Amino acid sequence: MATPQVVVLDYGSGNLRSAVRAVERAGAEVELTGDLDTAMAADGLLVPGVGAFEACMTGLRAIRGERIIARRLSGGRPVMGICVGMQILFERGIEHGVETEGCGEWPGLVERIQAPIVPHMGWNTVEAPQGSTLFEGVEKERFYFVHSYGVRDWSLVTNDRTPESHQPLVTWAETGSDAGAGDRFVAAVENGPLWATQFHPEKSGDAGAALLRNWVKTLKSA
Template sequence: MSARVVVLDYGSGNVHSALRALERVGAQVSLTSDATEALGCDGLFVPGVGNFHACMRGLREADGPRIIDRRLAGGRPVLGVCVGMQVLFEGSSEPSTGLPVEGLGEWPGTVDRLVADVVPHMGWSKVVVGEGSSLFSGVEDERFYFVHSYAAQRWTLHPEGSFAVVAPVVTWATHGNEFVAAVENGPLSATQLHPEKSGDAGAHLLESWVGSL
């Protein structure tokens, strides 16, 4: 039976490419903000585009923090993408214009503006895959699509603070400076890159996640 995946609908941009990509790798996919469906599905996909703080406001209005926290407490998989990854940290230095400044705090640290000659980082980049990665197994040497101006640039979570029995797997990329491109932490995974826009390599990554549900 195909895995049931909910793409959390909280007003974050165009999610149709994510829906199509997940369907292509065999998932039964729905876009909804319904808490019962989001809690009961096999995998929860948290998208995110644009401003960190606007995404946090939308998540709070859709009860996203409680949904994500309850899923993780029960060991139920969650995948965050782009700003959907950034919100998992404690906060962001992106200008807030009065919007919520705190993230979900699932991981310590803040999201900061990239230090590079050209920002945003937009285009295809290689990644340095963390040892033992499941998401990137078989596509370690491929390029993935990024579009972002902010990222987590440090990783400070100790193994005993994670959701996993083993230490989290952290994958890195570089645009001006090094930043976290993906994390695999027990039931909680996230990518700064866009797998749904990364061609065959991104499809392989999504297929690996859906296959693990």
């Protein structure tokens, strides 16, 4: 079977080289580019992101990245977002009083985490749902987070007519270790061809490597 081809989307944001190396180690051939045609043709598209929501959206729009994402998803072609690359998939984000329109692939607001210590930085466990493909074999492992903003309310509504393959699987995490002192937020989503993580799998050691392999394996039949 042919090696999956993955594009890491280059729009001026994210740990690009580390993302490329991590996906290569997961078993894919990887190209770093912002070229629309190349990104459309790949088996998988990885959207990284660090920094501010507004800056990431500005960079993404400069290469028509939101169109690339939308066109791939309309054809059922896999896309995976990481950190702010996940956040920009939602409708909007608000930072320092500035509200910015996101890609709108999912409803919801990216907002400041309500916790005693922000940013939420370091290793944390997650609450993965039953049936998760992304977290298969690493459900109990810790992953590396570094962020001050997140999605605190999942608001996508589905119904009985939504195909089972497109029913979203939402993974949660919580800041802090003291009962009642933390804040729950979306740590990952699996929703048809669109997957994303708030944490950095490329910085999450063996667990992150296994998670990326889980994603790359799905591309072989994409």
